[in-house]
Amino acid sequence: MITYERAFKVHAVKLSYDRGKGQLACLARQLGISSDSLYKWRKDYEKFGKRSFPGSGHPNLTSEQAVIRDLERKIEDSKITLEILKRGTKYVSQGKIATKNFIENNKSEFSIAKMLSVLEVSETTYYRTKKQELTDTESRVLLLKQEITSIYYEFNRRYGCFKITRELQSRGFKIKNSSVKKYMRLLGLRRIVKRKYKVTTDSFHNDYVVPNVLNRQFTVTEPARAWVSDITYIQTTKGFLYLTIVMDLFDRKIIGWCLSTKMNAKETSLPAFEMAVNNREITKNLIFHSDRGVQYANKLFSDKLSSYSCITRSMSRKENHNDNAVAESFFHSFKTELIRGNKILTRKSMRVEVCDYIENWYNKRRRHSFLEYKTIEEFNKFT
CATH class of the missing domain: 1.10.10 (Arc Repressor Mutant, subunit A)
Structure with a gap:
């Protein structure tokens, strides 16, 4: 149980x-x-x-019983504190080893945490001094728990057991996912979960649409051969912001993105595409894939893509989100890892958070299952 x-x-x-x-x-x-x-x-x-x-x-307990119980505990705690001070103060002045020995010799009578607190000894100092006396298994488990906790908070509670396992392995630990899962459960560490969000695609328009040329071929062998794009919304304290992204399917990097307060192409798809072109040069034929939203089908954006003779346009079939599954997957991760669990922010603060998430986290430090749990930078370094 x-x-x-x-x-x-x-x-x-x-x-x-x-x-x-x-x-x-x-x-x-x-x-x-x-x-x-x-x-x-x-x-x-x-x-x-x-x-x-x-x-x-x-x-x-009732309120009265709780007060009495609390007073009794405080009295008992004061007695314990006084006794620890009487017995242990002289050992503290003798150094770390003497203090550690005192704690070890009295742990059957007082809790280790209480003695550390009363004697003003840090837990790190105590365990570092005691470490040589731990068994190999105990030392390894202690180190693993510390490392798992460190990784969990280092990556802002975004990693579950699979990615923490890969991160540990990249740092030289030989450990299985089942072990990490067990230790995370014991430590009470749970990955933040997603929040449902609504679709922003408006495909009810009279603008020109094109066939699904990409046809769910989401794996490519070179950069700038297939890009996908999509739009989602973000709630702020003053209405919504709309995030448009352009992703290169080769390494799953977000090479273009834009935050806007309006949903027209001039403020969504167009600036995101222009950033993508500036960040990654198009040297061969490129498929640009999106949904049928008006931001992609309108004349302004269509003319922009048509100015590049090497770009072939592609659009998802009507009401078929799986045709743009990779972009949808990014927004799933984005909503899970950044939005869920955070308070609703101002537009200014949200812009800072989104920029940090994409540029510093997703594109540089996040481990991607598609890339065999490498970061994008690691993948491109060894490709």
């Missing part, structure tokens, strides 16, 4: 309030718990508030 930490339960309950009762079953699946557990946690939290989920062997 899996035991969940109080912080996780409170987080789950608060998420359920944000989603509403109609989304509880879906939320439970995303969190990996049963619907019954989530309903029970909500009921307990509504009844006891901050005193809910006290843990096994600690029943919920």
Whole structure:
């Protein structure tokens, strides 16, 4: 039976309030718990508030009982603190090894965390001093847990167990995905999950459309042979921003992008394409693929593409999002890794976040499953 930490339960309950009762079953699946557990946690939290989920062997108390219990604990804690100081202060002055030995000799009576806190010894110093006495297995597990936690927060909670495994392997660790999954569960580390979003394609127009030349051939062997483009929306405190991207299918790099407050071609598809051309030279025949949205089918954008004799246009079939699956996949990652879990930002702040995500994260540091979990820079370096 899996035991969940109080912080996780409170987080789950608060998420359920944000989603509403109609989304509880879906939320439970995303969190990996049963619907019954989530309903029970909500009921307990509504009844006891901050005193809910006290843990096994600690029943919920009335307000008066909680005050008394709290006072008793504080008195007991003060006694323990005084006793640790009386016994351990002299060892601290003798150095790290003497302090470590004192902690080891008294850990059956006092918790290690309490002794470290009272004696003002950092956990890092204690374990570094103690490390030589750990078994090889214990040392390896401790190091792995520290490294997994470090990677999890280094990449802003965007990595799940698969990508953390690949990152560990790239740093010289020999470890399987199943082990990383187990340690992440024990550490309470969960990848942030996606938020649903609406489609921005307006294909109901009288502009010219072209056939699906790309025909879902999403793997190419050279740069600038096939580009895909799409548009999505981002909610801000003052309305929406619209993100247009152009991706090269060769290495999945976002070579052109644009944020706008309007949906016309002049502010979406056109500047994104112009950035792409500036960032990656077209030297051979290129397929430019998009959906049938008016931003791509209108005369302004069509004329721009027609000015390049080596570009062949391609459009998804009507109401068939799989024809532009790679661009859709990018927006899935974008929404999951940047938008979900963050507060709604101002337009100015969101522009900064999007730029950082694309230029510093996605194009440089993110590991891509399509690239065998290499970063784009690693892939291009060894290609």
